[in-house]
Amino acid sequence: MMTINQFIKPKSTKRNSKGNLELGGCDCLELAGKYGTPLYVMCKETLVDMAQSFKKAFSDYPKFQPTYASKALMTKKIAEILYSEGFGFDAVSGGEIYTLHKAGVDMARVTFNGNNKTQDEIKLALEVGIGHFSIDNFSEIEDLASALQGTDKIQHVQLRITPGIECHTHEYIQTGHLDSKFGFDLSQTDSAVEEILKHKNLELKGLHAHIGSQIFETKVFEDEIEVLIKELARLNEKFNLKLDEINIGGGLGITYTKEDTPPSVYEIAEIIKNAIDKNCKKYSIEKPKLFIEPGRSIVGTAGATLYRAGSSKQVPNGKKYVALDGGMADNPRPSMYGAQYSAEVANNKENKTTEQITLSGRYCESGDILIKNIELPKIEKGDVVCIYNTGAYNYSMASNYNRILKPAMVLVNQGQSAMIVSRQTYEQLIENDL
Numbered sequence: 001m002m003t004i005n006q007f008i009k010p011k012s013t014k015r016n017s018k019g020n021l022e023l024g025g026c027d028c029l030e031l032a033g034k035y036g037t038p039l040y041v042m043c044k045e046t047l048v049d050m051a052q053s054f055k056k057a058f059s060d061y062p063k064f065q066p067t068y069a070s071k072a073l074m075t076k077k078i079a080e081i082l083y084s085e086g087f088g089f090d091a092v093s094g095g096e097i098y099t100l101h102k103a104g105v106d107m108a109r110v111t112f113n114g115n116n117k118t119q120d121e122i123k124l125a126l127e128v129g130i131g132h133f134s135i136d137n138f139s140e141i142e143d144l145a146s147a148l149q150g151t152d153k154i155q156h157v158q159l160r161i162t163p164g165i166e167c168h169t170h171e172y173i174q175t176g177h178l179d180s181k182f183g184f185d186l187s188q189t190d191s192a193v194e195e196i197l198k199h200k201n202l203e204l205k206g207l208h209a210h211i212g213s214q215i216f217e218t219k220v221f222e223d224e225i226e227v228l229i230k231e232l233a234r235l236n237e238k239f240n241l242k243l244d245e246i247n248i249g250g251g252l253g254i255t256y257t258k259e260d261t262p263p264s265v266y267e268i269a270e271i272i273k274n275a276i277d278k279n280c281k282k283y284s285i286e287k288p289k290l291f292i293e294p295g296r297s298i299v300g301t302a303g304a305t306l307y308r309a310g311s312s313k314q315v316p317n318g319k320k321y322v323a324l325d326g327g328m329a330d331n332p333r334p335s336m337y338g339a340q341y342s343a344e345v346a347n348n349k350e351n352k353t354t355e356q357i358t359l360s361g362r363y364c365e366s367g368d369i370l371i372k373n374i375e376l377p378k379i380e381k382g383d384v385v386c387i388y389n390t391g392a393y394n395y396s397m398a399s400n401y402n403r404i405l406k407p408a409m410v411l412v413n414q415g416q417s418a419m420i421v422s423r424q425t426y427e428q429l430i431e432n433d434l
């Protein structure tokens with residue numbers, strides 16, 4: 001079954017009677033006019049559909065908790081929507097925890113991840129009643145135990161392990177290989193468990209791993225599950241425990257360009273469920289509660305960014321550059337990871353001749369290129385260009401480089417648009433300058 005993670009565009013994308021691009025029933029030229037550009041646009045239908053597909057794909061698994069990885073995109077509205085779809089959350093900072101709390105999320109559904117949680121963040125997480133800590137290292141055990149000292153609170157924890165699996169994705173977003181800054185090496189888990197068991201305020205519930213992001217291979221998930229279940233069974237036996245949770249992290253890939261061929265959420269769910277089944281039999285344990293932390297695959301395709309085209313430059317005997325009014329600060333992925341995107345001109349360009357161009361940004365760096373060598377209808381100054389699949393790791397990684405304001409974000413659905421993040425202002429830009 002095809003799902004949205006295998007499509008480039010949001011579900012609601014079409015050309016309207018004027019020939020203009022439409023997202024969520026809203027004309028993109030009107031959106032650009034009303035809210036300004038660059039503009040992050042989130043299609044609610046796509047977001048909800050993807051969240052529901054995840055739940056459906058795992059609906060026959062007895063104990064399942066999807067925990068959306070907030071780092072991909074977190075705003076109060078995104079939290080509200082996914083929470084109402086039954087999702088929990090993976091949070092990695094005080095800021096993400098605070099946002100979820102303010103959005104009215106039941107914090108028992110949140111797991112606090114990260115390799116260097118500060119004392120203040122630990123305190124905040126405990127105050128709001130976070131469901132789980134995923135313990136990443138020995139010093140965190142001490143910090144958490146001392147924050148709980150003198151209270152009668154029992155904090156559920158999972159132990160993050162490094163399963164020793166290399167997946168073929170960009171080096172910077174691989175995390176499960178042995179030489180990683182995240183989690184306990186398998187040779188350290190016994191000592192970590194011994195350490196946790198010394199503290200009566202900590203209750204170890206299970207194991208956590210995350211092997212990387214934008215993954216298309218399925219075998220790596222099977223391997224990861226075998227490591228987690230084997231280790232869970234071994235620890236239960238050795239320490240006489242009843243660990244019954246595994247958290248397999250996120251990582252499912254999406255389609256940025258036609259060359260990307262990720263498995264659908266349904267295919268990957270079958271593989272995960274079968275691997276759990278097989279390994280639970282092999283290592284003689286009951287099926288554990290399953291946590292999964294998708295980020296990109298939930299929000300990526302639901303998002304698109306609208307830019308207005310400005311200047312252009314024809315290099316004599318070389319490339320033609322068309323500059324957009326955003327770039328590496330609202331989407332750092334092309335310059336950081338060499339990430340590729342697809343785009344379309346939102347204006348009606350029917351029967352217009354096409355040309356090969358490079359879409360550049362407006363930031364003061366030669367590396368600020370959004371898309372190299374793309375064939376598009378001839379763009380005029382003032383046209384609106386839509387770059388697809390920007391829902392994940394764009395706004396969440398945005399900066400104020402060159403002191404350019406962060407864009408607004410709108411949610412579109414069935415012809416309605418609503419601003420869910422307002423555009424930054426110059427006043428806000430200097431707010432913290434003393």
Ligand code: LLP
Nearest residue numbers: 069210213214250251252293294295296393
């Ligand atoms: N769980 C953990 C513990 C993670 O570290 C991550 C992502 C996820 C879940 C969610 O992974 P996803 O389903 O989104 O692949 N900035 C990079 C991606 C970094 C991913 C970091 N960890 C990018 O733009 O490609």
